[in-house]
Amino acid sequence: MTEQEVLSDVNDELFSLLTETAGIQEFLDEFAVMAAHRLSGAAPVSCAVTLVRRRKAGTLAASDAVARQADEFQNRFHEGPCLEAAMTESSVYCPDTVLDARWPVYLERLDTRRVRSILGVSFALEDSGRAALNLYSARPDAFPSASIKAAEALAEAASSSLRFAVRAASADDENHNLEAALASRQTINTAVGIIMFQNKCSQADAMAILQRAASSRNMKLRLVAERVVDSATRDS
Structure with missing residues (x-):
């Protein structure tokens, strides 16, 4: 697969993905499929x-599933060519997973029956x-220099679209975490209010009671608070 073949009409396809997909995750999924298709040569690439x-x-x-599992194993064990590519901002090639x-x-x-060569392109x-951008092949030596250059060119051509998508995905993740944190805080505040009412005590004393209960049960404060709220709801 030559660089020219890989980049043929790539900007048009990226624009179509950005404008026609339903959301950021769908765009990223479709981009991964597109990249796999464009970079597949004699053998398919994930x-x-x-x-x-x-x-x-x-x-x-x-x-x-092959790419996802191979990728997530690197994240789990904190090592691998693709993680190294991202961290060093370079291309990292593993020509044979059996010999490397x-x-x-x-x-x-790693299941080397399904993944014999790996290329990571930052x-x-x-x-x-x-x-x-991580590429996996069931064949050893699947990414010669021409394929590496083609993958680098595709990553560069798609970088602005990917940058936008990653920022949006990161924002979604931060918003989700913020919403979860706010929901947790609201549950704790509600539980403290219930304890204050039941024990005729101050807010500080109620929080101390909740914290002692969490510590004695070896549970997270939020989970104990949820139980307090659930119990009060059932009793009302």
């Missing part, structure tokens, strides 16, 4: 997109973190 942000790595999208010794923990657990995200 593709995933990894984001490393605040020292945490996650798989944003994958073209199939650079990532022993990861490669020992792409710029500016302040949104670090990311990589």
Whole structure:
């Protein structure tokens, strides 16, 4: 697969994905499928997109189950060519997962019947973190220099679209975390109010009671608060 073939009409396809997909996750999933299709040569290629942000790595999208599992194993064991590509902002190639010794923990657990060669290509995200386009093949030596250049060219061509998508996905994740935190705080406040009413005590005393209950049961404060609220709701 040549660089020219890979990049043929790529901007038009990226624009179509951005405007026609229902949301950011669908765009990322469709991009992974598109990249896998464009970069497949004599043998099919699987593709995933990894984001490393605040020292945490996650798989944003994958073209199939093979890519997702191979990608998530790297995130779980904190090593692998794709993570290294993202962290070093370079391309990292593993020509044969059976013979390579650079990532022993990861490669020992990888299903080498389905993944024999791996290519990780970084792409710029500016302040949104670090990311990589990850390619997996069941054949060893599946990514010669021409394929590596083609993958790098695709990552560069798609970088602005991916940067937008990753920022949006990160914002969605932060909003979800914020909403969860606010919901947790509201539950705790409600439980404190119930304890104040039941025990005729101050807010500080009620919080202390809740914290002691969580500590004695070895439970998170939110879970104990939920039980207090549920119990009061049933009794009302």
